[in-house]
Amino acid sequence: MITSSRLRLAVLAAGLCLPATAFSLEASLREVPAKEIPVPTAGVSPQEQAVIGAALPPYWNDHPKDAAAWKALINLRADVINKTLPGLREKFGVKSEQVTIAGVNCYILTPDNIPEPNRNRLLVHVHGGGYVFAPGEAATREAILMAGIGKFKVISIDYRMPPDFPYPAAMDDAMAVWKEAVKTNDPKKMAIFGTSTGGGMTLAMVLRARTEGLPLPAATAPGTPWSDMTKTGDTFFTNEKVDNILVSNDGWLGEAARLYANGHDLKDPQLSPIYGDLTGFPPTILTSGTRDLFLSNTVRVHRKLRQAGVAADLHVFEGQSHAQYAGDPDAPETREHFGELTAFFDRYLAK
Amino acid sequence: MITSSRLRLAVLAAGLCLPATAFSLEASLREVPAKEIPVPTAGVSPQEQAVIGAALPPYWNDHPKDAAAWKALINLRADVINKTLPGLREKFGVKSEQVTIAGVNCYILTPDNIPEPNRNRLLVHVHGGGYVFAPGEAATREAILMAGIGKFKVISIDYRMPPDFPYPAAMDDAMAVWKEAVKTNDPKKMAIFGTSTGGGMTLAMVLRARTEGLPLPAATAPGTPWSDMTKTGDTFFTNEKVDNILVSNDGWLGEAARLYANGHDLKDPQLSPIYGDLTGFPPTILTSGTRDLFLSNTVRVHRKLRQAGVAADLHVFEGQSHAQYAGDPDAPETREHFGELTAFFDRYLAK
Numbered sequence: 001m002i003t004s005s006r007l008r009l010a011v012l013a014a015g016l017c018l019p020a021t022a023f024s025l026e027a028s029l030r031e032v033p034a035k036e037i038p039v040p041t042a043g044v045s046p047q048e049q050a051v052i053g054a055a056l057p058p059y060w061n062d063h064p065k066d067a068a069a070w071k072a073l074i075n076l077r078a079d080v081i082n083k084t085l086p087g088l089r090e091k092f093g094v095k096s097e098q099v100t101i102a103g104v105n106c107y108i109l110t111p112d113n114i115p116e117p118n119r120n121r122l123l124v125h126v127h128g129g130g131y132v133f134a135p136g137e138a139a140t141r142e143a144i145l146m147a148g149i150g151k152f153k154v155i156s157i158d159y160r161m162p163p164d165f166p167y168p169a170a171m172d173d174a175m176a177v178w179k180e181a182v183k184t185n186d187p188k189k190m191a192i193f194g195t196s197t198g199g200g201m202t203l204a205m206v207l208r209a210r211t212e213g214l215p216l217p218a219a220t221a222p223g224t225p226w227s228d229m230t231k232t233g234d235t236f237f238t239n240e241k242v243d244n245i246l247v248s249n250d251g252w253l254g255e256a257a258r259l260y261a262n263g264h265d266l267k268d269p270q271l272s273p274i275y276g277d278l279t280g281f282p283p284t285i286l287t288s289g290t291r292d293l294f295l296s297n298t299v300r301v302h303r304k305l306r307q308a309g310v311a312a313d314l315h316v317f318e319g320q321s322h323a324q325y326a327g328d329p330d331a332p333e334t335r336e337h338f339g340e341l342t343a344f345f346d347r348y349l350a351k
Numbered sequence: 352m353i354t355s356s357r358l359r360l361a362v363l364a365a366g367l368c369l370p371a372t373a374f375s376l377e378a379s380l381r382e383v384p385a386k387e388i389p390v391p392t393a394g395v396s397p398q399e400q401a402v403i404g405a406a407l408p409p410y411w412n413d414h415p416k417d418a419a420a421w422k423a424l425i426n427l428r429a430d431v432i433n434k435t436l437p438g439l440r441e442k443f444g445v446k447s448e449q450v451t452i453a454g455v456n457c458y459i460l461t462p463d464n465i466p467e468p469n470r471n472r473l474l475v476h477v478h479g480g481g482y483v484f485a486p487g488e489a490a491t492r493e494a495i496l497m498a499g500i501g502k503f504k505v506i507s508i509d510y511r512m513p514p515d516f517p518y519p520a521a522m523d524d525a526m527a528v529w530k531e532a533v534k535t536n537d538p539k540k541m542a543i544f545g546t547s548t549g550g551g552m553t554l555a556m557v558l559r560a561r562t563e564g565l566p567l568p569a570a571t572a573p574g575t576p577w578s579d580m581t582k583t584g585d586t587f588f589t590n591e592k593v594d595n596i597l598v599s600n601d602g603w604l605g606e607a608a609r610l611y612a613n614g615h616d617l618k619d620p621q622l623s624p625i626y627g628d629l630t631g632f633p634p635t636i637l638t639s640g641t642r643d644l645f646l647s648n649t650v651r652v653h654r655k656l657r658q659a660g661v662a663a664d665l666h667v668f669e670g671q672s673h674a675q676y677a678g679d680p681d682a683p684e685t686r687e688h689f690g691e692l693t694a695f696f697d698r699y700l701a702k
Contacts, residue, residue: 028404032592034385040585043625043651053379234391234641234670241383242589274394290585290646299641299667300394306666306691314665315657316650319585340657 037242040319047331052244052291052319060247063255067163070132070259073252078138085137085144088329092148096140102176105158107140109147117351118152121189124181124217125156126174126205128196128323130226130256132161142195142326149335150342155181159201166262171270174205179214187215188350193341195323196294199225199286203273203301206281216282219348221341223287224294224323225301227274229257229266233296243293245322278304283311285344287337289320311348315340388593391670398682403595403642403670411598414606418514421483421610424603429489436488436495439680443499447491453527456509458491460498468702469503472540475532475568476507477525477556479547479674481577481607483512493546493677500686501693506532510552517613522621525556530565538566539701544692546674547645550576550637554624554652557632567633570699572692574638575645575674576652578625580608580617584647594644596673629655634662636695638688640671662699666691 039053064070089096093112100106109125123146127139134141136158143156159173181190192202199222209216231249240248247253261271269276274297284305288298295316305312317325317333325337390404415421440447444463451457460476474497478490485492487509494507510524532541543553550573560567582600591599598604612622620627625648635656639649646667656663668676668684676688 028390028400029387030404030593030595032386032388035383035588035591036380037383037585037588039379040583040647042579042583043654049379053381228393232391232393234388237386237388238593238642239589240386242381244381290650291589295641295667296391296669300669302667303394303669303687307687314667316646316653316665316667318647318651318654336654336658 044319045332047328048333051324051327052321054244056244056247059252061251070163074133074135077133078135081134081138081141085140088144091329092144094144094148102180104173104177106177107137107156109140109143109154109156111147111151113151114153115151121152121349122185123152123154124178124190124192125154126194126198126201127156128194128198130253131170131197131260132256135161145326145329145334145338146193149338162259167260167264167271170201171204171208174201175208178205178209182215188218190217191219191221191345191349192217193221195223195326197226199223200227200273203227204270207269207273207276218350219283219345221285224292224298226294227297227301228272230272233300235293235296239291239293239295242291243321245324246293274300274304278310279308281305281310283348285313285341287315287325289317289324291319291321293322313344394669396683398679399684402675402678403672405595407595407598410603412602421514425484425486428484429486432485432489432492436491439495442680443495445495445499453531455524455528457528458488458507460491460494460505460507462498462502464502465504466502472503472700473536474503474505475529475541475543476505477545477549477552478507479545479549481604482521482548482611483607486512496677496680496685496689497544500689513610518611518615518622521552522555522559525552526559529556529560533566539569541568542570542572542696542700543568544572546574546677548577550574551578551624554578555621558620558624558627569701570634570696572636575643575649577645578648578652579623581623584651586644586647590642590644590646593642594672596675597644625651625655629661630659632656632661634699636664636692638666638676640668640675642670642672644673664695
């Protein structure tokens with residue numbers, strides 16, 4: 001039981017306030033008034049300010065009613081990404097090669113020059129997009145940035161997705177590629193990384209690799225991971241409509257979760273890896289932003305890893321909404337983010 | 352210039368949205384509707400839930416009109432803290448001794464048992480409280496937690512404060528103690544730490560030590576530092592009235608800044624150390640919470656340190672407002688926080 005004197009002590013403890021009343025259920029729902037928030041400028045590049053200041057996406061509250069409606073939205077968005085890829089590969093000096101690994105469509109991204117320490121290293125990439133977006137080559141955007149900035153060879157997995165292929169197709173494909181890749185590559189020289197859905201999958205892959213007795217990667221980089229699909233976590237609420245990428249779990253995002261789960265329990269650690277046992281995980285670097293709807297998804301994983309004694313680094317970018325550390329390839333923040341990942345991999349991957 | 356196609360690319364890059372329109376000044380002010388936010392429970396202890404769910408402090412929007420009004424508020428709050436200190440020292444097995452160092456009132460906090468590696472190590476503590484609160488022994492609350500949990504000897508500095516002693520009295524006192532302490536202690540075995548105002552002072556002390564040619568500490572731990580007194584930083588806005596400790600810069604907090612600065616430029620790095628050159632800083636561990644008004648103050652320092660190549664760790668606690676990692680001595684999160692600091696100091700301080 002929480003008593004008045006206990007709370008008084010606890011709150012005063014912070015050295016900055018006196019509680020008005022004892023803790024009560026009414027007090028626990030905090031009323032936050034409407035506000036207008038300006039774009040942060042201090043320590044934020046002009047390119048990133050544009051990303052942060054953009055209007056909410058018009059379809060954030062879409063609830064596609066059937067598979068055809070999903071596919072129309074998926075294809076529309078993939079087309080726009082795909083048009084940017086040739087220029088992006090050229091800018092970062094990266095070659096893309098489509099291959100099939102263990103029956104799964106993949107892309108191998110190879111930078112023009114691989115420095116000596118990275119010659120035998122290999123990164124495995126699982127893309128973001130709510131388990132529905134970024135099929136085919138659109139999967140490779142983040143992998144191009146990582147390959148080009150970090151100078152690593154990257155395999156990007158074009159895992160199967162809903163509406164045609166719900167859980168566990170995505171994880172089955174990702175694990176099939178991992179299982180195949182570790183046959184011919186040294187896992188001590190390998191890492192897994194990805195953003196959002198790809199961050200959640202990165203964590204779920206380590207859990208499943210352990211369960212299946214497969215080697216673990218030497219490091220992982222789950223960027224703002226979808227670690228909890230149940231709308232649990234403080235910033236699902238505090239950053240609702242503050243984040244201009246995901247905006248709210250009550251739009252397409254929550255629909256995508258249900259479409260992917262296809263009746264499975266969203267608390268299954270293969271869907272929401274925050275509920276898994278993170279003991280024995282490899283060194284992990286996590287990234288988020290102060291406006292990110294998934295900031296709690298990120299820091300909850302960080303804390304749980306630290307509680308398990310895992311070497312885990314956290315980076316939070318000023319003002320950024322979900323995954324905006326990769327929002328503009330020309331923003332200094334994008335180089336900074338992939339630079340942090342590169343330094344982390346260089347520290348923990350064998351040569 | 353930001354063009355429509357550039358933004359389209361940038362926002363799509365995150366793989367999750369399509370911009371409605373090109374970036375515009377109108378779009379850059381984001382409208383966030385009023386909301387009710389529940390207390391987070393997943394991964395948050397019951398004790399911490401009580402701290403997070405407490406009502407706003409009744410005086411957050413006080414604007415004391417003169418020195419007498421300030422002193423009344425200061426003394427009221429100090430009395431409440433002081434009553435808790437004997438029990439806190441007993442609980443954590445810490446002895447407090449009042450001493451004068453270089454003419455400055457200080458307290459030496461000594462844990463019952465100091466393990467061998469910590470025998471010659473010494474931590475210097477600068478307390479929080481907006482440069483106005485926690486005079487005298489009330490300064491020592493956080494130092495007791497650090498001494499007791501980390502098993503370090505701690506000097507806590509009772510620096511002079513407004514309304515009687517504005518800037519630079521606090522910094523003069525802190526530096527006088529530092530200068531004296533490094534005469535008889537090895538700075539390679541020393542760290543400086545503090546929360547909020549104490550975090551800002553920790554950073555400002557390193558800047559001033561460098562300027563004055565004094566030795567730097569081997570590590571620092573600025574907790575949710577008041578690194579920017581100018582109300583610059585995204586979470587001054589996004590977390591306004593979300594944070595139940597500081598609540599808003601427009602209450603007593605902004606008044607305290609002006610009272611302390613006493614006409615000096617708030618952008619002076621001795622007042623707002625984010626504007627200083629952080630090159631060559633010692634390894635630094637920073638801590639904040641997802642609801643913290645100073646989350647941006649914290650992550651901006653973290654990023655600037657990382658950009659300068661400094662070893663800097665960031666920890667962000669789920670759901671916590673300002674400095675609530677020390678809110679309840681009995682919360683597991685409090686032990687976790689001081690445990691992280693302990694491990695960090697153990698890593699970077701010589702034995």
